[in-house]
Amino acid sequence: MQKSGLSVAMFTAAGILFAGIFLVWHTFDPAYETSFMTAGRGPVFYPRIILWAVLLLSIIVLVQARAESRDEEEPGPYGWTIAALVATGLYTLAITRIGFVISTLAFTVVLPWIMGYRRVPIILGLAVIYTFAVWYVFEEVFLIILPSSPWFDTF
Amino acid sequence: MELFAQGLGHVLTLATFFAMLAGTVLGVMVGVLPGLGSVIGITMVLPFTYSMDQIPALALMLGIYCGSVYGGSITAIAINTPGTPQAAATALDGFPMAQRGEADLAIGWATAASTIGGLFSVAVLILAAPQLAAFSLNFTAIEFFALGVFALICIANVSRGAMAKGLLTGAIGLFLATVGADHVTGDMRFTFGSFEMSAGISLIPAIVGVFALSEVFTRVADNHKPKPQVVHNVGFRLPPLAEWKPRLGTLLKSCMIGSFVGALPGTGATTSAFISYSEARRSSRFRENFGKGEPSGIIAAESANNAVTGSAMVPTLALGIPGDPVTAVMLGTFIVHGLTPGPQLFLHHLDLVYAIFAILVVVNIMMFFCGALGAQLFTRALRIPEPLLMTMVVVIAIVGAYGVRGNPLDLVIAFLGGVGGFLLRRGGFPLAPLVIGMVLSETIENSLRQGLLLTRGSFLAFFERPIALGLFLLTATMVLWPILRWLKERHRASRENPQ
Numbered sequence: 063m064q065k066s067g068l069s070v071a072m073f074t075a076a077g078i079l080f081a082g083i084f085l086v087w088h089t090f091d092p093a094y095e096t097s098f099m100t101a102g103r104g105p106v107f108y109p110r111i112i113l114w115a116v117l118l119l120s121i122i123v124l125v126q127a128r129a130e131s132r133d134e135e136e137p138g139p140y141g142w143t144i145a146a147l148v149a150t151g152l153y154t155l156a157i158t159r160i161g162f163v164i165s166t167l168a169f170t171v172v173l174p175w176i177m178g179y180r181r182v183p184i185i186l187g188l189a190v191i192y193t194f195a196v197w198y199v200f201e202e203v204f205l206i207i208l209p210s211s212p213w214f215d216t217f
Numbered sequence: 218m219e220l221f222a223q224g225l226g227h228v229l230t231l232a233t234f235f236a237m238l239a240g241t242v243l244g245v246m247v248g249v250l251p252g253l254g255s256v257i258g259i260t261m262v263l264p265f266t267y268s269m270d271q272i273p274a275l276a277l278m279l280g281i282y283c284g285s286v287y288g289g290s291i292t293a294i295a296i297n298t299p300g301t302p303q304a305a306a307t308a309l310d311g312f313p314m315a316q317r318g319e320a321d322l323a324i325g326w327a328t329a330a331s332t333i334g335g336l337f338s339v340a341v342l343i344l345a346a347p348q349l350a351a352f353s354l355n356f357t358a359i360e361f362f363a364l365g366v367f368a369l370i371c372i373a374n375v376s377r378g379a380m381a382k383g384l385l386t387g388a389i390g391l392f393l394a395t396v397g398a399d400h401v402t403g404d405m406r407f408t409f410g411s412f413e414m415s416a417g418i419s420l421i422p423a424i425v426g427v428f429a430l431s432e433v434f435t436r437v438a439d440n441h442k443p444k445p446q447v448v449h450n451v452g453f454r455l456p457p458l459a460e461w462k463p464r465l466g467t468l469l470k471s472c473m474i475g476s477f478v479g480a481l482p483g484t485g486a487t488t489s490a491f492i493s494y495s496e497a498r499r500s501s502r503f504r505e506n507f508g509k510g511e512p513s514g515i516i517a518a519e520s521a522n523n524a525v526t527g528s529a530m531v532p533t534l535a536l537g538i539p540g541d542p543v544t545a546v547m548l549g550t551f552i553v554h555g556l557t558p559g560p561q562l563f564l565h566h567l568d569l570v571y572a573i574f575a576i577l578v579v580v581n582i583m584m585f586f587c588g589a590l591g592a593q594l595f596t597r598a599l600r601i602p603e604p605l606l607m608t609m610v611v612v613i614a615i616v617g618a619y620g621v622r623g624n625p626l627d628l629v630i631a632f633l634g635g636v637g638g639f640l641l642r643r644g645g646f647p648l649a650p651l652v653i654g655m656v657l658s659e660t661i662e663n664s665l666r667q668g669l670l671l672t673r674g675s676f677l678a679f680f681e682r683p684i685a686l687g688l689f690l691l692t693a694t695m696v697l698w699p700i701l702r703w704l705k706e707r708h709r710a711s712r713e714n715p716q
Contacts, residue, residue: 071382071644078385085392085407094404103669105399105406108662112392119385126381146437147636150430150611154628157615170608177437177604188605196612204268206620 071127079120086113145176161211166193221343224571227272228579236273237576240280241583242591247281248288249595250606252436254301255285255543256428256652261613263421263550264620271569274554276576282543283335283526283580284587286486288595290327290519291588294320295451295596303486303522306494310507310514317510321452321592326515328588329455330468334520335581337472338479338527343574345480345528349535350563358667359679361536363688365661368482368538370695373650380699382646390654391661393418400659401666413626420549420655422618422627426634427641427648428542429614433607434639453592456512464513467497471517475524480531485541486522493521527577534558534570537660542649545656553621 089106149172156165170189179185197217200206210217227233240262247258258281266274289304294311307327314323356364369391373383396407397417408414461468471493478489497517498507507514529540530547537559539545551558556569563570587595618631638648672678680686 069644070640071646074640074644074646075385077640078389088407094406103666105402105404108665109392109395109406112388112395115388116385116392119381119388122381123385140438142440143434143438143639146434147639150433150635151632153611154615154632157619157628158625162616166612170612173608173611174602174604177607178440179602179604184605188608192609192612196616200264200616200620204265206264206267207623208616208619209625 069127072124075120075123075127079117079124082113082116082120086110086117089113142176142178146173149173149176158209159212161214161217162208163193163197163217164211166196220567220571221574223568224573224575227568227572228276228575230272232270232273233276233576236269236276237280237580237583240277241284241580241587242280244281244284244286245288245291245584245587245591245595246284246598248285248300248304249291249598250601251292251298251300252432253285253610254289255282256424256546257432257610257614258282258285259543259546259550260421260425260429260617261610263553264613264617266550266554267620271554271556272572272576275551275556275573276580278547278550279573279576280580280583282547283523283577284584286523286526287328287331287335287519287584287588290331290515291324291451291592291595292599294323294327294515296599303490303525304518305487306490306518306522307515309494309518310509310511313508313510314512314515315451319510321454322456323510323512323515324451324588324592325454325456326512327519328453328585328592330471330516330519331523331588332581332585333468334472334475334523335526335584336578337520338476338524339574339577339581340527341476341480341524342527342530342534342577346531346535346570347563349531350560353536353560354564356560356684357682358664358671359682359685360688361660362664362668362679363685363692364536364538365657365664367688367692367695368532368540369650369653369657369661370692371482372541372653373647379645379647382644383650386641386646386648387650387654390651390656391658392654393423393651394420394655394658395662400663413624416622416624418630418655419621419624419627420652421553421621422631423634423655424546424549424652425614425618426631426636427638427651429610430631430635431638431642431648433611434635435642436603436607438639438643451592451596453589455589460512463502464516467501467513468516468520470500471497471520472524475521476528478521479525479528480540482532482538482540485529485543486525489525490518490522493517523581530573530577534562534573535560537562539653539656542652545649545652548656 089110094104094106149169153165153169167189170193171185174185197208200208243262244258247253259278262277262281266277285301286303289299289301290307292298292300293304293308294315297308297312299305299308311323311327369387373380373387396414398415399406405415474493474496475489478492494514494517497513498504501513503511503513529544532538532540533544533548539548548558556562615628615631618627621627641648668679680689
């Protein structure tokens with residue numbers, strides 16, 4: 063166990079607070095002053111109430127987290143978590159650029175590896191069978207078009 | 218009765234029957250696998266329903282819903298790790314039974330109690346939902362505003378020890394739903410000039426990210442922690458009738474507790490299972506044996522958590538106000554399939570409403586046979602290595618997020634939701650209020666603005682309507698109660714320890 067100065071709760075609440083401040087400031091943009099319908103309330107009337115609540119609550123959470131300054135469980139190795147985040151982020155970007163099949167083939171090899179699974183034949187088997195099974199079921203059975211690659215006609 | 222027969226007629230088609238069967242089997246499987254749960258299960262099957270007809274699609278999702286609540290009990294009994302949080306109370310007596318070699322009997326108790334609890338709650342749904350919908354026809358925008366705020370506060374309030382965090386995530390959910398075109402004026406809000414953002418943040422990609430992807434990231438982060446030992450060869454044995462007789466009181470009471478608690482916003486199956494278990498331990502004639510493998514403990518937990526499935530649908534179907542994240546996702550998926558829950562649903566689509574009732578009856582019966590015939594098979598699913606399982610979950614979840622609108626932005630939303638959900642989980646923030654906030658935001662905003670039009674801009678006039686005033690008072694109590702309790706505890710602590 064360790065005592066951390068800046069807990070994840072504080073970090074998250076601080077991030078929300080800064081985002082909230084920016085968004086409240088943004089609601090005063092002249093673009094939102096064009097409409098005064100609904101009993102004189104424009105389009106940012108309701109979001110502004112919510113954002114003020116967000117600011118107030120994030121301050122309360124910050125203060126609570128600071129006051130508690132509780133012992134936190136020692137975090138595990140975050141390197142693999144960051145790798146998983148990056149891999150998933152790249153996958154979501156790649157699907158629409160290089161197509162579902164190619165990006166999923168790559169992703170289904172990479173993620174199990176990141177999670178510590180090292181049986182390569184099984185990983186490769188899963189990558190090929192699962193990717194094509196999902197692609198076939200959606201494209202051919204359910205007729206849901208998945209993004210295709212710029213290099214092949216079918217996938 | 219005639220309406221129910223009509224609903225049954227809609228349901229007993231080949232496509233719907235297979236959808237119910239597939240949904241129930243998949244649901245039980247999802248429940249068995251620790252960490253997946255009902256929300257992820259429903260979001261995973263959602264893309265498969267896009268090209269299905271309305272009733273089979275609903276049947277598939279309702280099968281997942283009911284099956285997953287039950288499925289968690291199998292893992293709770295077999296490995297003392299509940300497959301879903303709802304089954305945590307089941308492990309207290311289920312696992313000791315498994316330890317003395319009666320895992321099959323424990324699963325028999327759990328399966329039968331779950332089925333009875335589920336069917337009881339469907340009866341509650343059939344009786345209560347039409348009445349509530351009819352009553353709510355008297356509601357104006359002001360009452361719906363008060364109800365929406367009350368539901369959200371309830372959900373944030375049950376985040377034990379983290380009310381401010383619950384309210385904060387709820388407020389974030391409310392805000393996220395305002396991104397895009399304003400429903401009243403048509404003005405773009407918070408799109409920052411992006412055309413893709415003008416359609417707003419879709420609920421399903423957000424749920425995929427917040428629940429499914431963040432669960433995967435959390436698993437990666439916790440990968441170094443020891444995993445529970447997997448026990449195989451768990452069968453099914455139905456308890457003898459003589460064993461039931463002295464436990465019928467517990468069963469009935471637990472069904473009633475589950476149905477009542479399930480209909481309240483923010484409580485859900487986990488809370489009802491623990492309340493019911495505590496009550497059974499207090500009042501049962503077998504209370505001495507609780508915690509040592511007493512079947513009454515399994516009956517109390519399992520009948521109560523499955524009794525939530527139907528009753529949680531009461532406010533969801535009748536008012537369009539979901540009681541927990543699972544019903545929020547169900548509500549989102551109903552909308553994807555062209556159904557808008559609320560009083561109008563009962564006025565214009567009564568046949569569909571009764572089809573839903575009939576589906577729930579059939580699904581609960583199917584659930585019994587799934588458990589009886591497949592318990593051993595389902596526990597084998599625990600052998601799937603977690604990294605492979607999680608990879609499959611991510612791929613299907615991503616397809617689900619993309620498939621709603623075919624919009625690449627939804628993939629980005631899902632990923633950002635995953636990162637945000639991961640940070641919120643690590644920081645001890647509850648995720649349920651975020652989803653409920655997203656679902657309720659439109660109702661709250663529209664009813665607030667319509668209410669202000671009705672009252673010529675006066676907030677004070679909102680308190681002149683009795684139902685709304687009652688709901689506002691309840692909301693205020695929900696917010697102030699924890700603060701007063703904290704002040705009282707602080708006062709007591711300072712009195713006991715003046716320095």
